[in-house]
Structure formats: structure tokens, C-alpha cells
Amino acid sequence: MALADEEPMTSEMTSSTHSPGTGGTTEGAAGVTAGLTSGQERRRRLKRPGLAALATLTVVAAVAGAAPGAGAAPATTPGKPQLKLIAASNSVTLTRSQWDNGVQLQLGTYVSVDNAPLEFQVTRKSYKDPIVAKQILRDGKTTKTKTLPKGLVDDFSGLPGFLEMSVKNAAGEEVVKSEGSFCPNNASGRIRPDAPATNHYPQSCSTNPWTLGSVWGVEKGWATNTTSWDYDRAVDLPVGEYTAQVGVAKKYRDLFGMPDDRPTIKVTVREETEEGGAGGEGGAGLTRSKSSSSAHHGGGHGGHGGQGGHGGDHAAHHSAPAGQPAPDNHHYGPRGADAPTPPELSYALKDRGLAHHLGDGKGHTDGSRIAPALQAAPKRPTGKAGAPAGVPKPDLRSLPAWDIAVTDGEDGDAPGKDYLAFSANVWNAGPAPLVVDGFRKPGADLMDSYQYFYDAKGKQVGYAPAGTMEWDPRIGHEHWHFTDFASYRLLSEDQTKEVRSGKEAFCLANTDAIDYTVKNANWHPDNTDLSTACGSQDAINVREVLDVGSGDTYTQYRPGQSFDITDLPNGTYYIQVIANPENRLQETNHKNNVALRKVVLGGEPGARTVQVPPHELIDAP
DSSP states (O other): OOOOOOEEOOSOOOOOOOOTTOOSOOOOOOBOOSSOOHHHHHHHSOOOOTHHHHHHTTHHHHHHTTSSTTOOOOOOSTTOOEEEEEESOSEEEEEEBTTTTBBOOOOOEEEEEESSOEEEEEEOSSTTSOOEEEEEEEOSSOEEEEEOOTTSOOSSSOEEEEEEEEEEOTTSOEEEEEEEEEOTTSSEEESSTTSOSSOOSOSSOOOOTTOOEEEEEEOTTEEEEOOOOOTTOOBOOOSEEEEEEEEEOHHHHHHHTOOOOOOEEEEEEEEEOTTSOEESTTOSOOOOOOOOBOOOSSSOSTTOOOSSOOOOTTSOEEOOOTTSOOOOOOOOOTTSSSSOOOOSSHHHHHHTTOGGGOSSBTTEEOSOOOOOOOOOOSSOOOSOOBOOTTOOOOOEEEOOOEEEEEESOOTTSOTTOOEEEEEEEEEEOOSSOEEEEEEEOTTOSEEEEEEEEEOTTSOEEEEEEEEEEEEEOSTTTOEEEETTSEEEEEEOTTSOOEEEEEEOOBOOOOOEEOBTTSTTOOSSOSOOSGGGTSOOTTOSEEEEEEOTTEEEEEOTTSTTOEEEOTTOOSEEEEEEEEESTTOOSOOSOSTTOEEEEEEEEEEETTEEEEEOOOBTTBOOO
16 A cells, blocks of 8 residues: 655645643543442543553653664655654553453554654545545655545544554463554654654544544654553453564555564563452552542543543454453543543553653653643733724534433433433634633622633733633532533424523533644643633632634533433434524634534333434444
8 A cells, every 4th residue: 555646735734823821731630520320430440551551651761772872763755754663661561450351452562753753634624525634744845745545544533453463372372363543642752862852743633523623743753652541442361471462554564664563572461459459470469549630521632632532433443352252342532431541651650659750741741741720810801892803713613412322310310300411512613712711709609701812922902701600519510610602402303493401501621622723723722621621619710711623522421411301202303502602702703603413212201212313424323
């Protein structure tokens, strides 16, 4: 398989920009929510990658140390990246989870990049159009694109079927054969001291079904982890010693000119007990992580997404060992469940007292740092309200609902009733961020909200009143909501009658990368989870930001994300998601604020069903 002929760049690539009032990179840590169902409790537990993940931290020293001087590889074709599969360590120890009866194949392999950055632009024109992936080639003078083969990339979670993994037991018998996708935006680090000190590419690959545009990349002189965390892809390996071999599929070796390197890694599997110890072959036990943070809308960036948030429908597809049931095919994505996908390093290191090494620093990033809360202006704006003519404004757009199911309710709902639950997202297509400050009067239950406007240099040039913020005390929220951001409705088949209303306030957070190819998209938004975005109950002011290119998802697991359908007759309905329902926020376009998703209700009370037809090319029930 070969690349398409070179073609001139047809659209200008956007560089990473920071919105006014925001700063460096961030990834949300795992959210822990009280009052969960047993299934949610299992999904939200914080599982640790173990020593395999710890080995990934050594990739910088291990590879850079082997390089003489600057360690730069000899240049070949200008602008063409040199890719190589490497292993951070010759051996890893994996802890067998008592909850999933298996291990995550975190083998510490990386794709190193030299000579030029590895960069892709992945887009679709609309939900009626297929995804097109192009490799961006930059040699410092010119920029060219090469279109990847048609159909090779079918979502935004990475390159499917990229990695090939084989695990053999002590007798030489193959017990696991697996393949996995490769997200270039995964946890990464420098491999040479003269490589760029910071990574300007996004930090996760989007698994949101409604993503429109992504940028994937690895800096020249960096290496990025090839494996991702997936709750539902644990491999049933008994305690013992194994040998793993990892390689890149031939179609990708041919596509990118990669050598057929297949690192071999010794794997030790040990058991984790209920008390946190590890027994059997493999040495001393590990203490279960006690780490937690505030609950997310439904996960972390970044996917922050991404952000954290690696993997997706194409994350490792494991073949079950002989005699074992096939793994569950449902993937709880980084923002589609009660807790996000854990980053590749943090919990293993926290268990060893090495948490001060975590996060995004000079020459490395593991996608785990939590940014401090954004700071509101010190006082209410004064002077005449308004926005100067021509000042950039946000463009809020609703996405169709997904993750739709009939449930018996969540915390606070009435027992014995049927509910239609769903996930919803409103995103900002730019070209300016949405910045809203809330100010609280002494003793008041509400905050007064103001929207701010900035010129092209980031200077505040105007403001406008924008409704209120309210404290939401419900478990799973417990933060300040901007009350006029979005609302939900369930409409009749002819869309003329509102049969249910689900007005719902939002805390603004950049939970999902929806389109990082739009003008002024910020590839490194600050507030990617609720622990950094929405304030505590005793706050006197709050700043909430929705950056350009990012969306804010509330999943069906959060309170308020459902309609009571107990008394509704069976038939066809539409879930309507409305952004900026009262038009209190000023934006560039108010005509794209409504999205509809068709649903068909059936069954009987207590056993209601829902069918969700595809929306154009998107089949995301």
C-alpha cells in the first residue's frame, strides 16, 4: 500500500492558539461519583497500568541515552518523518485486576518520530460524507499533503489495526493474539535533547461519534505510546511468565516506510487481591490507588478526550484465550461513562510516591496534569455593555443526541418509572471562545453572568449580561451551572408538539474535541473536566470557558439527562438539543443551535424499548 501522489495543500492549517483567560495544557483525572449502580461502580474504579506504564516514563532516558551527541537521525527525504517501533523496556510486570479478571496489555512500546513531525488532518465535510485522512508533510519551506487510502480511517480514534501483539506462555504456546489502533496524540516524551521542548499537538484522539475534524501529531524527536487503556478489553492471562512480541501491521509499514521491527518483551503477571496486595508469581504486592477527583460530565479530555481519553471503537481488539468468553464489545469511551480512561502513567506512579513527576513539563507529557480553576475577573464589568462591531464571537452548535437508552432512572428520579436517557453536546465552532464570568451577591443563591468579548490580540473590548449561574447540589454535578446555555425537549413525530421538556443548565468544560481544524481552534484547552471548571459551593465568582473547536458533553449517566416516558404512547419522537435557547449569548450564527435525533419507543410499562435509527452516516445509538 502506498501513499497517494503528492498534492498541494488545499486549506491553511491552523496553529495552536490560546483563548483569552486560558493558558497551558491539561488533562482531567478520573472522576469518582457517589451513589452509582453496581455496573457504574465497576466502570468507575481506578485501575492502574502497573509497571508496564512505569516503564513508559523511561523512554526519554532509554532512547536518548543511546544516541551520541544530539542523537539526530540522518535525514532522508526533507519533510518525511522517519518512524520506528521501539520498546521502553525489555520486561514489564502487569497486575491482574480482580475486577475484570485480566490485565491490560500495557507493554511500553512507542512509535518514535524523527527527521520531520508526523502530522495528520482528519476531517469529514458533514455527517453525510466519509472521513478523509491526510498526512501533512512540512520541510520548513513548503507544505504538502498526501491522502491516506480510502477507507483506511473510519473514525477519529486513530489508525485502526496498526499494532500487532502476540503473547506466548512459558511453553511457547500463543495464548493471546491482538491488534490495536494507534492514536498519535497518546502519552509521549522526547527521545533527543535537541527535540522541541513542548508538544504543540492535541493530547488525545476523539471518540465522540459526532466529531468533524481532528489533528493528530507527534513532534520530531519525540515518541508516543502505542497502547491505550480500555476498561472492557482486559486479557485473561493467569499469573505467570510470558513473552510478548509487538509489531506494526504491514499495510502501515508500507504506507510510512517503517522497518519491520518487532520488539520482544518479557511479561510477568501477578495478582492483585481485594486488600490491595499481589500474590503468586511476580513479587511484592501493590497498594490499590486511592486517587480521585471531582466527577466529570462523563469523562476526561481529551480526551482530553482527549486528554487522557485514548482509544475508541478500534482500541485493542483482543481474541479471547481458548475456553474463555469473548470480550464485551461495548467500549466506555473517555467521555462516555462515569470515569475517563486513566492516563498511561499517573496511578502507577502515585502508588510509588512519584506523583511529583507527573504531568506536562519540559520535554515530556503524560496527559495527567489538572490545571487550577480558571479565574474570573476580580470584579463585575463596568461601563456601557455591548460588543464593538466586528469583534470575534463564538458560534455555538448543538450535536444530535446519542448514547440513548431506556432506564429506570438515576439518583433523584422517581422509582418505578421509565426514563429515556441520552448524552448531549454543545460545541463552539468559533472563531472566538465563549467566556462567561459569574458574580455572586452576598447571601444570594444565584450568580449574575456576563459574557466577555476580545479582539484579535486577546484584549477584552466588551461585555454583555448573560443571565445567571446556579449551584447544582445533585450527586454527579455539585458545581455551578450556567442556566441559559442549553435545553432539551422531546418532540412529537411531526415536531409540532413538545411532549416533554428537559431544561438543563450546564457547567461549561471542554470535554470533547469536535473540530480542531476550524479557525482559531485551541488544541490545548485548560478546563477539560469539572474539577477545573465550575467552582465550589462557597465560591463568590466563577469563570467558565468553552474554547474554539471543543464541545461540552453531559452523558446519560448524569442526573437530569433523561425524559420521563412512563405515560407516553409508543411511536416515533425526536430528542431536541438547543444551544443558547434564550439567545442571551451573543454569537456569530443563531441558525445552527438546534439538533434533532429520531427515536422510536416501544414495549410496555416497566419494559419499554427504544430504537435509534442512524443519523445520515452516523450509527451511534
